[in-house]
Amino acid sequence: MSMIQVEELIKQYDKAKTPAVKGVSFAVNEGEFFAFLGPNGAGKTTTISILTTTLAKTSGIVTIAGYDVEKEAEQVREKVGIIFQKPSLDLQLSAEENIRFHACLYGMYSYRPTFSFMPKEYKNRVMELAEIVGIGDAIFKPVKKMSGGMQRKLEIIRSLMHTPAVLFLDEPTQGLDAVSRRSLWEYINNVRKEHGTTVFLTTHYIDEAENVDKVCIINQGQVARCCPPEEMKKSLMRKEIILDAEDQMGLASELSELGLFHKKDDVHIIVPYQDSTAQEIISRLKTKLTVLEIKEPSLEDAYVEYLNKTGGTAA
Numbered sequence: 001m002s003m004i005q006v007e008e009l010i011k012q013y014d015k016a017k018t019p020a021v022k023g024v025s026f027a028v029n030e031g032e033f034f035a036f037l038g039p040n041g042a043g044k045t046t047t048i049s050i051l052t053t054t055l056a057k058t059s060g061i062v063t064i065a066g067y068d069v070e071k072e073a074e075q076v077r078e079k080v081g082i083i084f085q086k087p088s089l090d091l092q093l094s095a096e097e098n099i100r101f102h103a104c105l106y107g108m109y110s111y112r113p114t115f116s117f118m119p120k121e122y123k124n125r126v127m128e129l130a131e132i133v134g135i136g137d138a139i140f141k142p143v144k145k146m147s148g149g150m151q152r153k154l155e156i157i158r159s160l161m162h163t164p165a166v167l168f169l170d171e172p173t174q175g176l177d178a179v180s181r182r183s184l185w186e187y188i189n190n191v192r193k194e195h196g197t198t199v200f201l202t203t204h205y206i207d208e209a210e211n212v213d214k215v216c217i218i219n220q221g222q223v224a225r226c227c228p229p230e231e232m233k234k235s236l237m238r239k240e241i242i243l244d245a246e247d248q249m250g251l252a253s254e255l256s257e258l259g260l261f262h263k264k265d266d267v268h269i270i271v272p273y274q275d276s277t278a279q280e281i282i283s284r285l286k287t288k289l290t291v292l293e294i295k296e297p298s299l300e301d302a303y304v305e306y307l308n309k310t311g312g313t314a315a
């Protein structure tokens with residue numbers, strides 16, 4: 001079953017000359033890890049806002065777990081957890097109070113006026129999540145005294161309280177330090193494994209999308225490409241072996257004799273390859289090598305190359 005189904009989605013903001021989203025279609029299966037990538041202004045936040053029922057669409061069909069985002073918004077909200085790009089916290093309250101109000105609003109627990117009066121299960125869950133994202137005892141501090149990064153962590157705890165079926169992460173790690181970033185990803189991966197949670201991610205850190213099941217590139221309001229990252233790398237990037245030898249000329253002529261295309265960068269010899277393995281190529285060489293490096297393209301390489309080729313601007 002498709003957990004997220006988007007068909008011909010259009011969003012035209014009032015007074016805007018052109019639509020921000022121009023007929024976007026894609027589907028995300030249950031349990032899938034899906035990355036929605038694109039440069040600044042591509043339409044990612046607009047799309048995610050429609051999918052999470054916080055923005056009305058102009059036209060198209062959008063369903064989450066089979067529920068229509070407009071006609072059945074309440075059911076959709078029960079299914080989703082959201083980490084927004086911009087914090088949506090009440091700064092006058094403590095971190096824990098923000099979580100408590102959110103959890104009670106979503107019908108997870110009956111409201112109690114203090115943390116100590118809340119059920120044990122709630123208290124354990126809050127403390128467990130606080131530990132995971134490294135917020136610790138700061139959970140009882142007023143939000144207005146917290147740094148931007150701490151506020152981000154708080155949002156994360158809040159969205160994970162009800163173990164949602166679909167987790168929307170809109171640039172979740174923006175503003176987080178490297179250690180918190182890593183521990184958040186470890187936690188999200190565990191949540192996915194344990195609960196089969198579908199994850200919809202937007203990020204400008206392309207390396208965070210390296211292990212997703214499907215990548216969808218959106219550019220200027222339109223889907224440019226939608227496929228597994230491996231496929232994207234394969235069709236766009238050639239893998240390369242970087243070689244050198246004391247006898248560089250000899251190495252170059254040996255490669256020519258073997259019919260292997262090669263070129264020289266500022267220093268070394270580069271052998272692009274596609275279908276064979278690096279080992280097959282290296283094992284054919286007799287010249288003694290001084291440099292041997294195998295360069296596999298990253299998703300970020302493929303993403304930047306794709307946007308350059310299609311006239312987009314990589315963010």
Ligand SMILES: Nc1ncnc2c1ncn2[C@@H]1O[C@H](COP(=O)(O)OP(=O)(O)OP(=O)(O)O)[C@@H](O)[C@H]1O
Nearest residue numbers: 013014016020038039040041042043044045046047
């Ligand atoms: N409330 C609004 N009113 C009018 N235009 C808007 C509004 N919000 C966004 N836009 C425009 O819609 C387009 C898509 O914006 P959106 O925020 O969805 O992009 P994005 O891909 O999330 O960008 P970023 O990576 O910078 O967050 C942009 O041209 C933006 O200026």
